[in-house]
Amino acid sequence: MKKLKIADGIHLLTMNVEDMLFEGIWEIANGVTLNSYIVQGEKTAIIDGVIGWDGVPETLYRSLAEIGVDPQKIDYLVVNHMEPDHSGWMANFRKIKDDFTVICREKAAKLVSSFYGETGIRIMKEGDTLDLGKGKVLSFHPVPNVHWPDTMYTYERSTGTLFSCDMFGAFGRMGEHCFDDELTPEEVAFFEAEGIRYYSNVMATFTTSLRKAIEKAKTLEIKTIAPGHGPVYRQNPQKIIDDYSRFSRYAEGAGKNEVTILWGSMYGMTAKAVAHVEAVLQRKGVKYNKLEMPLAGDSEVVAAVFKAAGIIIAAPTYEYKLFPPVAAALDELGRKRITGKLAFRFGSYGWSGGAEKELKEIMERNNMKWEFIESVEFEGAPKKEDLMKVEAGVLQLIEKMKEKVVE
Ligand SMILES: Cc1cc2nc3c(=O)[nH]c(=O)nc-3n(C[C@H](O)[C@H](O)[C@H](O)COP(=O)(O)O)c2cc1C
Ligand SMILES: [Fe+2]
Ligand SMILES: [Fe+2]
Incomplete structure (x- = not known):
């Protein structure tokens, strides 16, 4: 666990977590950090704790001791959000x-007592404050449905520090550099990509609420953003606010100037057309991501579709429906409320087709409002004229996606 000073009386304690499925679903190939913050006045508060795994609370206590904080002297546990990655310890x-007293919103209080049996709780409402002494005053600002209904921001007035919990967070382990001004250009790119993966995997469903949370952040005089996952922004907190605003648009159909091909093929018929599409994209100099189902993991698939301005779905008919792993991926995107994407589908069938019908059902069931270029279906192996039709669809997609690009 790393221990870093953010300001006089404010410390970050951060640990990298790897080899886990985040929320029991998302494979986090590059790990994730769990950040806790200590604010010391005459009284001491810990904001966002850590997960309750074996040995983790003990590591936290040792780390606290190393920065001169006796765990016994912690007066307040500020629970910005009750999810166990922040409160499990x-x-x-x-x-x-x-x-000790748990400080949280009413919605969190119910969870804190049902999950941990805690009763020593002080409930905070919008604008309520907690004076820790020595000039450290915390104020509390609900941001409901920033992940869970219970979430709030904690803001420290004297330093302008926003403890934003899941908001403004990212996946990705931190090495030596934990502050925005220390990050190398490669690390900036890494945390942008991991931020997109985090937003799309964990937060996308709540985009409307996240927008409100962005507006609420703007009402506070912020000098530092200290999230529950990922780097601390002390030089340019506006950067992560702007990134999150942009990500919220990706959730509603905008994207980077790139194409994501989500594809699967049983006997290589649809795959032949995918190869042709790749040649077209290369010829046109369009950046693309290619995800083969079911080999690609959910975390990667959701992020790659979320961030792209143009989507190509290449999948055959299977038992009168859409090739199942591609159908499942689209359903997952629907659950995450990734709406308004510009897309083009093609695929092979044997005798009857059916993939197209299910594609429409998935879009409707999840109210996805994706905008489709007319699909191309071919019997068996794609003939030259089929490839030409597929190529025409791709060219239309490339042309139309210009309206969707937000970098
Ligand atoms: C398990 C299985 C189920 C299939 N179900 C259908 C079907 O319901 N309707 C249809 O038209 N073709 C069906 N087909 C035929 C495929 O759609 C056809 O072989 C197609 O060329 C496969 O393309 P691919 O090689 O890209 O997977 C099925 C094939 C398999 C192996
Ligand atoms: Fe969360
Ligand atoms: Fe979290």
């Missing part, structure tokens, strides 16, 4: 200390 803490 609470039950362990109760074993070593019996007098």
Whole structure:
């Protein structure tokens, strides 16, 4: 666990977590950080704790001791959001200390008591404050449905620090550099990509609420953004606010100037047309991502579709429906409320087709409002004229996606 000073009396404690499925679903190939913050006045508060895994609370206590904070002297546990990646250690803490107060919203209070049996809770509403002494004053600002209904921002007035919890967070492990001004250009690119993966995998469903949270952040005088996952922004907090605004548009159909090909093929018929599409995209100098189903993981698929301005779905008919792993991926995108994408589908069939019908059903069922270039279906192997039709569809997509590009 790394320990870094953010300001006098404010520290970050951060650990990298790897080899887990985040939320039990998302493979986090590049890990994720769990950030906790200590604010010390005369009283001491810990904002966002850590997960409750074996050995983790003990590591937190040791790290606290190393920055001169006796865990026994922690007065307040500020629970910005009750999800166990932030609060899981609470039950362990109760074993070593019996007098602390949990600070949270009413919605979180119910969760804190049902998950951990805690009752020593002080409920905060919009604008309520907690004076820790020595000039450190925390104020609390609900941001409902920034992931869960219980979430709030905590803001420290004297330093203008926003403890934003999941908001403004990213996947990705941190090395030596934890502050925005220390990041190399490669690390900036890494955390942008990991931010997109985090937003699309974890937060996209709540885009409307995230927009409100962005507006709320704008009402506070922010000098530093200190999220629960990923780097701390002290030089340019506006950067992550702008990134999140842009990501919220990706959730509603905008995207980078790139194409994502989501494809699958049983016996290589649809694959032949995919190869042709790749040649067309290369000829046109269009950047593209290619995800073969079912080999590509959900986390990668959701992120790659989310961030692209143009989507190509290449999948055959299977038992009168769409090739199942591609159908499942589209359903997942629907659950994440990734709407308004510009897309083009083609695929092979044997005798009856059916893929196209299911594609429409998936779009309708999830109210996805994707805009489709007319699909191309071919019997068996694609003939020259089929490839020409596919090429025409791709060229239309490239032309139309210009309206969707937001970099
Ligand atoms: C398990 C299986 C189920 C299939 N179901 C259908 C079907 O319901 N209707 C149809 O027209 N073709 C069906 N086909 C035929 C495929 O759509 C056809 O072979 C197509 O060329 C496969 O393209 P691919 O090689 O890109 O997977 C099925 C093929 C398989 C192997
Ligand atoms: Fe969360
Ligand atoms: Fe989280």
